[in-house]
Amino acid sequence: MRTLTIATERFPVRGAFTIARGAKTHVDVVTATISEGGRQGRGEATAVYYRGELAESVAAAAAAQADPIAGGASRADLLTLMPAGAARNALDCALWDLEAKQAGTSVRELLGLPPFRPLLTAYTISLDAPAAMAEAAAKVRARELIKVKLGGADGPAADIARMAAVRAAAPDARFVVDANEGWGGTDIARTAAALAALGVELIEQPVPAGDDGQLDGLHAEIPLCADESCHDRASLDQIIGRYRFINIKLDKAGGLTEAHALAHAARQRGLGVMTGCMLGTSLAIAPAFHIAVQSDYADLDGPLLIEDRDGGLKFEHSDVWPPAPALWG
Known part of the structure; x- marks a missing residue:
């Protein structure tokens, strides 16, 4: 069975990051870890402030999907279970990471993309x-x-x-x-x-x-x-x-x-x-x-x-x- 773990981490900004809406000295990111069969997939998201999101609301929305994730919800399922936004991003990326590890391949290959360069x-x-x-x-x-x-x-x-x-x-x-x-x-x-x-x-x-x-x-x-x-x-x-x-x-x-x-x-x-x-x-x-x-x-x-x-x-x-x-x- 899949298990979902949600965490919030804080990272300092180098100096200050300033746009028209104000300055930031740190960023709080939400990480999702989905575990199954000894493998783990991870995804990270940052609240989209102009959507009204906060790190706390993103973490809560992601954690609310613990039962569907445990039940085997797919990336396609998430598109109907959740609206667009940071919470779904964290879960979606964690599922991609997990799927690649379970398949013994890479996300690049799953997407059919050519070999990467810088x-x-x-x-x-x-x-x-x-x-x-x-x-x-x-x-x-x-x-x-x-x-x-x-x-x-x-x-x-x-x-x-x-x-x-x-x-x-x-x-x-x-x-x-x-x-x-x-x-x-x-x-x-x-x-x-x-x-x-x-x-x-x-x-x-x-x-x-x-x-x-x-x-x-x-x-x-x-x-x-x-x-x-x-x-x-x-x-x-x-x-x-x-x-x-x-x-x-x-x-x-x-x-x-x-x-x-x-x-x-x-x-x-x-x-x-x-x-x-x-x-x-x-x-x-x-x-x-x-x-x-x-x-x-x-x-x-x-x-x-x-x-x-x-x-x-x-x-x-x-x-x-x-x-x-x-x-x-």
């Missing part, structure tokens, strides 16, 4: 004053792809100044930016044009989720990417015609199972894909790697922004390496 990942610079962001950018100027948090309360003009300072400090890098819903009611086309001149390739979530109609008829020089506005396949109808990319996060989608299906559905509808992450350890990023290898952009730097768990992923130069079997999958 993958380029973005590295995130937190929202701050232009000078502070430039200083942060100078420290990572050798990185190939940098993600810049924008969406400050002082408006798009100040965000353009932030990006200009970052660009000057890291002149050879590629850039994507994340407005974190902060440009609602502003001239997004004008802001995009200014950012295009600074070499920005992609803009995440310029308007608040639910107010995506502001983007109807907008012609921006830089592709827009839906993050908070896209969680799972049910989100895609409101994306088409407004965004050209989606950001897939396993915590939003509710696990690798839905994330994999979402990536395929997005491609079928002509959307580009970024694979992102919440703040979390390498245990959370390992399954996300399986979606990132199918994506146009990877933003899997969560373990670099916190004090990661032992035995974590290898990061070298601008790349993240495939997970070792001892970690996950």
